[in-house]
Amino acid sequence: MSDGERAASPAPAPADDGRVPADPPVVEATGIVKRFGPTVALNGARITIRPGETHALVGRNGAGKSTLVSVLTGLQAPDEGTVTFGGDPAPRLTDRDAWRRNVACVYQKSTIIPTLTVAENLFLNRQQHGRNRLISWQSVRRGAQDLLSTWSVDVDPQTPAAELSVEQRQFVEIARALSFGARFIVLDEPTAQLDGPAINRLFDRIRDLQRQGVTFLFISHHLQEIYEICDMVTVFRDARHILTAPVAELPRTELVAAMTGEAAADRLEERASTLDTGVTAALSVRGLGADAYDDVTFQIGAGEIVGLAGAAGSGRTEVAETVVGLRAADGGEVEIAGKRPRPGSVPAALAAGAGFVPQDRHHQGYVPDMSIADNATLSVPHLLGGNGFLSRARRDRLAAGMIEKLAIKTPGPELPVSALSGGNQQKVVMARALADDPRLLVLINPTAGVDVRSKEFLLGKVEETAATGTGVLIASDELDDLRMCDRVLVMFQGRVTTEIARGWHDHDLVAAMEGVDLHA
Template identity: 85%
Template sequence: MSDGDTAHSPRPASAGGGQASKEPPVVEATGITKRFGPTVALDGARITVRPGETHALVGRNGAGKSTLVSVLTGLQAPDEGTVAFGGRPAPRLADRDAWRQRVACVYQKSTIIPELTVAENLFLNRHHHGWAGLITWKGLRRQAQDLLTTWSVDVDPQTLAGELSVEQRQFVEIARALSFGARFIVLDEPTAQLDGSAINRLFDRIRDLQRQGVTFLFISHHLQEVYDICDTVTVFRDARHILTAPVAQLPRPDLVAAMTGEAAAADRAERVGSVDAEAPSALRVRELTATDGAYREVGFAVAAGEIVGLAGAAGSGRTEVAETVVGLRAADTGEVEIAGRRPRPGSVPAALASGAGFVPQDRHHQGYVPDMSIADNATLSVPGRLGRYGFLSGRRRDALAADMIEKLAIKTPGPHLPVSGLSGGNQQKVVMARALADDPRLLVLINPTAGVDVRSKEFLLGKVEETAASGTGVLIASDELDDLRMCDRVLVMFQGRVTSEFPRGWHDHDLVAAMEGVDLNA
């Protein structure tokens, strides 16, 4: 089949938007097990997607969704289990063309090349060739326009892809996937970077493509979207399949319960925290707004000795707010006050000088310098304690580092070992040590236990409680429930705004529903 023929290939009739069909499943995966070392990413998992439906795949972080997508798209082979498309076994992994004809994934992070035109992106490495094997640019543009018209994508094929909006890039990627012949599209967090009107347009396009015989697997952290657009939902938890059900027949509380493993509680036991109501503020945030839409009109306070959680799913704005507090980014309007001082916006040194300590989201790229020693990494933020007039004392540095190693129980033969030689848990302890090195008035942590073992996780969270008990205010931005359980209260963000607040003693079911934007009473 030529490229031009692909763009005009017949479109099968719709299977009825998820209704029963005599056709074989578009994709059926059964008994899928996938291990990465000692970690079991999928444990006998399964999913069946019927023709013409939009099928949601949901689950908390670590449930196995991403691993399943990598198996369904031929990026990885399962250790056990089978995958079939249209009742036939999946192609060999090496046969990429065969996979592209069956399935495509539109990822949250665009794979469009911004420096190329839309036409060049659509037919990359499949250019229209004319006499002597030369690319026929006029033919390529015509071919691209035919494809875009066929699938109702209103974009000029000569436009540079870098000039497209997020929404337009997604539509171009969907058209590119369809041009290979695939009629099964995985949408991975497609609404994460879209505003409300763009989301509505995306959903209209999904419905239109459904009617033309395209089947979707829809992955989203926003459960309300499952009810807005999907026919069927499959829930994964702890690497296993939990349930598959028609969306219309699954009450919202039951969906959340399947994700968390916890039924809705009839009564909420609210335990009063021990924070002094008269304690001074370690942090005040007033009307923070970012013009890129990451967050809007966010305001809250953290008292000295109080632990406040900032919860939310991906794209909620929780990480961006925490990074604004410590100067990694600047708000367009609003104010941050740390321990009574207002640091210069967008300046990490100013935030640290005002009394902040910080554990960033990505320790590998933001938390430490891998080839530097534990001693140097742990004391990077406190040069003033190591000497005067720009001269640093190695003896003072090593003494301070030794004290930190003891207090944080860092397993190392000595302070001069490069941080890259430590385990993940001990690397995170070094990052925590540096955050605490100057006795901060405010400690800000983003996903503080991500990628660490259970013992290190318990130790780090215990150190956070110990720090708060000494009078330091703590802000924890995370979507991991275990990170949030110690909090005196948890603020939930959804689509850039603080939407609710939970006192200590919340139930998983209720907090997850708020984070996912689900109204349990709907």
């Protein structure tokens, strides 16, 4: 069966024996369109989830998964399309109680209030009152115990929520959702912060709840989990529905191909490597270990561009931040251009020869109300004067050169960075990273939130920088950021699991990032 045939299957889908199921879908969304300004987040998207299923929703970043969840949970109204629960139209957005009776979402970031007890969290704003209209805490605790026992959650209702493990918080949130009457639960990246045994316990819990009539929508970056726990899978790509199929009938190669499309045929031409093996390595990382990663070892030569890829929670961002001193590792060594900077010190990393473009330019990359000139030169005061005095003329000359070099669209260097477009703001961040001619350039998601032309320009500037002999580390899960790399190191669950040479195909890299063995 082709992808197109799967995508074109009429709803309701037939059961295994060919009969149309008698029960209506738990939830059905059809023709969903959602726009945010000029951005189309969902374009005619659809999904149908049957009673008792664990139904996976997968797709690359920006595919529309989060927007669909916001529509299915009543946080956003679609611009076009319909949502039904059990065959009935979705409630009005203002009727939150009706939404809670239909659907609940357990988010990756917990909504449990840590300063309250488990019982208080379970019955927040719906506690039972006595005759004197005071809250009956005995009734609250008794109700919490009954609820936890009903759904086999082994937690003391009087425990402060701050003392719960991630796993326990998830079980408490599921029990709270079920207490409203919902029998359809969205699990958003539920395994991202769990270890192997805790994941197995979560999956056992999901199976138990399925047998009790609970239906799940399971969202995960780890595709091997889809094959372990899910019955059906729906793939979104570029804000559209691509296919829905039984997991058991969908080979891993077809699932990855549906997520990536035909982009592999559109790879950029391979660049000529500028790696200079005769000089000191730009970066050497040996045995780096911390909570988010373990035993990470790799090297980047002068003039080499290396990608550090991985899905959310893989550890790639944390490793890159450790290299530039935003984090300190528990063990291991970082050496930049032959120097070992003090761990956990950004100034020491910069002094050793690093330049850095952080993950979030809005909170880490620039000071919005400061000028372009000041932002671009924040990290190089030694170039602007001596003895504690800065030369405004030197600052302006340096800034003017950066504005020209990076084609920043501005009437002058005194304009606040907050007045620039997103692409030009990122160029200012890049300008500061390059201001001191670094021996190592570290970039985390360098083209996030910028327009296509700015993206092409920034990546071209990275190639130019490598051509001068600077080593480059790009930590990203965006395939376009990684295409220029001489090689890509793939991280999965905190470890470097794969090294992929230049000229890779999209489906090979995505499969490695998702922890999927295409040959299984």
